[in-house]
Amino acid sequence: MRHPFVPVALLLSLPALPVFGHDEPAPPYEQMLKIDAHSHVFEDIPELNRLLRAINLRTNNICNDGTDGYLEQMHAIALDLYEHHPDLYPFTSTFDLLQIHSPTYTKDVIAFLDRTFEQGAVAVKIWKQVGMEIKDKEGKFIMPDDPLFDPIYAHIASRGKPLQAHLAEPIDAWLPLDPDSNHYHYYSKNPEWHLYGKPEYPSHAALIAARDNIMRKHPNLVVVGAHLGSMEHDLDGIAERLEKYPNFYIEVSARTRNLTRHPTEKVRALFLKYPDRIMYGVDGNWKPYKYPATEQMRQGHINRLELQYRAEYDYYAGKGEMTYNNRKVEALNLPRSVLDKFYHENAIRIFKLDKAWYGKPAGKAGE
Numbered sequence: 001m002r003h004p005f006v007p008v009a010l011l012l013s014l015p016a017l018p019v020f021g022h023d024e025p026a027p028p029y030e031q032m033l034k035i036d037a038h039s040h041v042f043e044d045i046p047e048l049n050r051l052l053r054a055i056n057l058r059t060n061n062i063c064n065d066g067t068d069g070y071l072e073q074m075h076a077i078a079l080d081l082y083e084h085h086p087d088l089y090p091f092t093s094t095f096d097l098l099q100i101h102s103p104t105y106t107k108d109v110i111a112f113l114d115r116t117f118e119q120g121a122v123a124v125k126i127w128k129q130v131g132m133e134i135k136d137k138e139g140k141f142i143m144p145d146d147p148l149f150d151p152i153y154a155h156i157a158s159r160g161k162p163l164q165a166h167l168a169e170p171i172d173a174w175l176p177l178d179p180d181s182n183h184y185h186y187y188s189k190n191p192e193w194h195l196y197g198k199p200e201y202p203s204h205a206a207l208i209a210a211r212d213n214i215m216r217k218h219p220n221l222v223v224v225g226a227h228l229g230s231m232e233h234d235l236d237g238i239a240e241r242l243e244k245y246p247n248f249y250i251e252v253s254a255r256t257r258n259l260t261r262h263p264t265e266k267v268r269a270l271f272l273k274y275p276d277r278i279m280y281g282v283d284g285n286w287k288p289y290k291y292p293a294t295e296q297m298r299q300g301h302i303n304r305l306e307l308q309y310r311a312e313y314d315y316y317a318g319k320g321e322m323t324y325n326n327r328k329v330e331a332l333n334l335p336r337s338v339l340d341k342f343y344h345e346n347a348i349r350i351f352k353l354d355k356a357w358y359g360k361p362a363g364k365a366g367e
């Protein structure tokens with residue numbers, strides 16, 4: 001598994017390249033343009049739109065998933081949000097995983113994705129169901145690097161779109177439930193994704209190797225590893241992939257809490273060494289088409305999002321001790337130039353957001 005030519009253990013202990021340029025102090029929260037590179041907003045909520053504009057935050061709004069039967073409806077909502085608010089909700093499409101046994105599967109998926117690209121989709125999402133849920137006719141799990149998907153990956157690469165990949169899970173999914181784990185709540189509530197004691201499932205290492213194999217087979221495909229590329233426990237492993245795969249990027253959504261558990265200097269070293277490869281994200285989930293919502297739930301969701309966006313800015317841009325998720329942690333105090341890349345420059349470049357924000361008919365912009 002380990003790359004033979006890179007002394008991986010040393011990657012993050014070497015001094016980072018000096019950071020040149022505008023290294024003035026971090027701007028106040030509202031002044032920093034923030035892009036949540038991993039968001040799921042599936043309702044046009046005026047109060048949320050107002051909040052995002054007030055705090056200077058835009059999203060990459062991700063369609064997910066491919067087996068729940070809502071594929072068309074989900075994309076229709078994402079498109080509608082994008083057409084009404086192109087500055088807030090550029091969207092990432094996804095593809096069907098129910099018709100994998102159809103002889104025209106890849107052709108149909110490619111046609112579907114092309115339609116979403118014409119509508120403005122900036123990327124394509126693939127979810128952990130690939131490798132952990134869908135199976136072939138013999139009952140074996142279909143892995144993310146299965147040849148079935150090669151024409152789809154090649155097509156996505158040829159269209160210049162990134163593949164945003166949530167493949168595998170945090171390592172905790174394969175370990176006994178631990179109340180001190182960041183993921184205890186999720187695996188307690190979603191036992192179907194908790195794989196400890198289920199040897200019939202692929203291992204974490206096998207899934208990560210399959211994800212890496214996609215990048216090996218498709219070197220032109222830009223892969224954005226969602227949730228720290230499911231390697232939240234292993235910063236050296238992240239650095240190893242960033243060295244080995246020049247088109248690999250990561251975003252931190254739902255894993256800032258994991259970063260806060262690593263030594264601050266080591267996390268900082270990762271950001272300073274790979275400032276062009278890491279993007280901000282949160283992974284808020286609002287899908288009332290699937291889970292009917294009350295006004296109280298809606299308000300609660302908006303309030304929690306706002307608190308999280310602020311707390312995370314304090315962690316990345318702040319200095320000294322702070323409280324995150326009820327724990328005392330040390331803020332990262334990233335230099336301004338690194339913060340700018342992390343909070344918006346990388347996402348704008350990788351998802352071509354400047355085009356997405358202004359590429360729609362003028363009459364529909366910014367209501």
Ligand SMILES: [Zn+2]
Binds near residue numbers: 038040064283
């Ligand atoms: Zn997500």
